[in-house]
Amino acid sequence: MATGVAQQTKFLLDESQLPRRWYNIAADLPTAPPPVLHPGTGQPVGPDDLAPLFPMALIQQEVSEEPEIVIPDEVLSILSLWRPTPLYRAHRLEQALGTRSRIFYKYEGVSPAGSHKPNTAVAQAFYNKQEGRTRLSTETGAGQWGSALSFACRLLGLECKVYMVRISYEQKPSRRSMIQAWGAEIVPSPSTDTAAGRAVLEEHPDSPGSLGIAISEAVEDAAGREDTAYSLGSVLNHVLLHQTVIGQEAIAQMEAAEASPDVVIGCVGGGSNFAGLAFPFLREKIAGREIDVLACEPAACPTLTRGVFAYDFGDTSQLTPLVAMHTLGHDFVPAPIHAGGLRYHGVAPLISQLVRDGLVRAEAYRQNDVFESALAFAGSEGILPAPEAAHAVHGAVTTAKAADEAGEAKTILFNLSGHGHFDMSAYDRYLAGTLEDVALDEEEMARALRAIEGLPTPA
Ligand SMILES: Cc1ncc(COP(=O)(O)O)c(C=O)c1O
Numbered sequence: 001m002a003t004g005v006a007q008q009t010k011f012l013l014d015e016s017q018l019p020r021r022w023y024n025i026a027a028d029l030p031t032a033p034p035p036v037l038h039p040g041t042g043q044p045v046g047p048d049d050l051a052p053l054f055p056m057a058l059i060q061q062e063v064s065e066e067p068e069i070v071i072p073d074e075v076l077s078i079l080s081l082w083r084p085t086p087l088y089r090a091h092r093l094e095q096a097l098g099t100r101s102r103i104f105y106k107y108e109g110v111s112p113a114g115s116h117k118p119n120t121a122v123a124q125a126f127y128n129k130q131e132g133r134t135r136l137s138t139e140t141g142a143g144q145w146g147s148a149l150s151f152a153c154r155l156l157g158l159e160c161k162v163y164m165v166r167i168s169y170e171q172k173p174s175r176r177s178m179i180q181a182w183g184a185e186i187v188p189s190p191s192t193d194t195a196a197g198r199a200v201l202e203e204h205p206d207s208p209g210s211l212g213i214a215i216s217e218a219v220e221d222a223a224g225r226e227d228t229a230y231s232l233g234s235v236l237n238h239v240l241l242h243q244t245v246i247g248q249e250a251i252a253q254m255e256a257a258e259a260s261p262d263v264v265i266g267c268v269g270g271g272s273n274f275a276g277l278a279f280p281f282l283r284e285k286i287a288g289r290e291i292d293v294l295a296c297e298p299a300a301c302p303t304l305t306r307g308v309f310a311y312d313f314g315d316t317s318q319l320t321p322l323v324a325m326h327t328l329g330h331d332f333v334p335a336p337i338h339a340g341g342l343r344y345h346g347v348a349p350l351i352s353q354l355v356r357d358g359l360v361r362a363e364a365y366r367q368n369d370v371f372e373s374a375l376a377f378a379g380s381e382g383i384l385p386a387p388e389a390a391h392a393v394h395g396a397v398t399t400a401k402a403a404d405e406a407g408e409a410k411t412i413l414f415n416l417s418g419h420g421h422f423d424m425s426a427y428d429r430y431l432a433g434t435l436e437d438v439a440l441d442e443e444e445m446a447r448a449l450r451a452i453e454g455l456p457t458p459a
Helices: 056-063 073-079 091-097 118-130 144-156 166-171 173-181 195-203 211-223 237-242 245-256 272-286 349-356 367-381 387-405 424-431 442-450
Strands: 021-023 068-070 087-089 102-107 135-140 159-165 185-189 228-230 263-267 292-298 308-313 322-327 361-365 411-416
Touching: 021 237, 021 245, 021 272, 056 118, 056 237, 073 118, 073 144, 087 245, 091 102, 091 367, 091 387, 102 245, 102 387, 118 135, 118 144, 118 237, 135 144, 135 211, 144 159, 144 173, 159 166, 159 173, 159 211, 166 173, 166 185, 173 185, 185 211, 195 211, 211 228, 237 272, 237 349, 245 272, 245 411, 263 272, 263 387, 272 292, 272 349, 272 411, 292 349, 292 387, 322 349, 361 367, 361 387, 367 387, 367 424, 387 411
Parallel strands: 102 411, 135 159, 135 228, 159 185, 263 292, 263 411, 292 361
Antiparallel strands: 021 068, 087 102, 308 322
8 A cells, every 4th residue: 555645544633732722713804793782772792791691701702802712621621532533635535526636624523422513512511610500501403513512511510401493303313312312401493491482383383493493492591590501502703713623623634634725615504613624724814825715505595695794683583682694584494404504594703704805705505416425425435424514525526526627636625514324314315316405485585684674784
């Protein structure tokens, strides 16, 4: 067998190389995002407004402009159960595609919950515990975030209540069991446990649910109890911050591979895995290096490619502060595609700002194309990607093909944010030829966008 980095498949770091700090892109952004507004007063929110929902350490991280924030030892100790994660050179996928490009991927599916989500779950559970909270409430789409938080709560000794989007609750019973195995309580959302859930059920008894609805329920739960804080698995600045261990490791691993990416790719739901990989590379891009940074989203929920940049609520019931972001409207209910974690009407404000500044570009893909690439990947690299992560796989495949057509060879790096072992019903349907390419409901999108017309406009 030939040796040398050009032939090497895995690039591994030693545990001692686990990043000791998170990277905060807020310190380097060319344009600061518009302030988050209090929905009642229309004024920027202050730490006191957020204190009922989040511990002060996370609120401080949310507004911090320090470029780096130290990771507490106890968090590092838990992260070291699976971090640093491997970076692979996808030799076999390259061969299957017959591409001249080099494709690398960072694999986050080796975490106990099977995705990147525990990177922030552990940090959030840690800070909540430190400030005396004993219980966390949260929403989950595909179940990846709910399982990550129930895992983190279990290890740190906190109670956890998960509101799981009903369509995923039904499609993914094993995710539900996993959440319960780590000791959390779980209900399908919309549920009868909250006023927000009951209101939706009254109007739409068969509602498949959405992340926006589930967030409303989890926020209401936390706001109503002293012992409980709310925990969000994406979108917020501090969540994206916690994920930057991914990109920092990847920079060291790409150096070991003697390669430097021309294109960095991630799928985007709320934006946390994309940010985790891309932000440390964007630090270099902002400093002058040329890198194409691509965000991949579903055509059925095309927040970055078709949404408007506007102030909107993060949830359906308008309980959250108003954030300036690309949005499809807070009561837009996306079609029930299998990438449940990408069915969110908004996106992280930091990513919206980077798109507006031209530092990140976005593409939207159809479900069947995404699964075709996922199976090409599984058939060459072996790993069955989560349907969300498969959007990034498809982004990499499309980029490699486009480079070949242009007669170029690129170095492509993407984030394989999780495995799809609990998503096999989606694969079954694809293989049976019954997976639908649910078209975007244009009328529903227009209606949901009209519904936010009266909200403040970002400067
Ligand atoms: C494996 C996987 N990738 C990506 C996502 C999308 O979330 P985010 O955009 O915050 O990374 C999810 C969300 O559930 C997920 O489970």
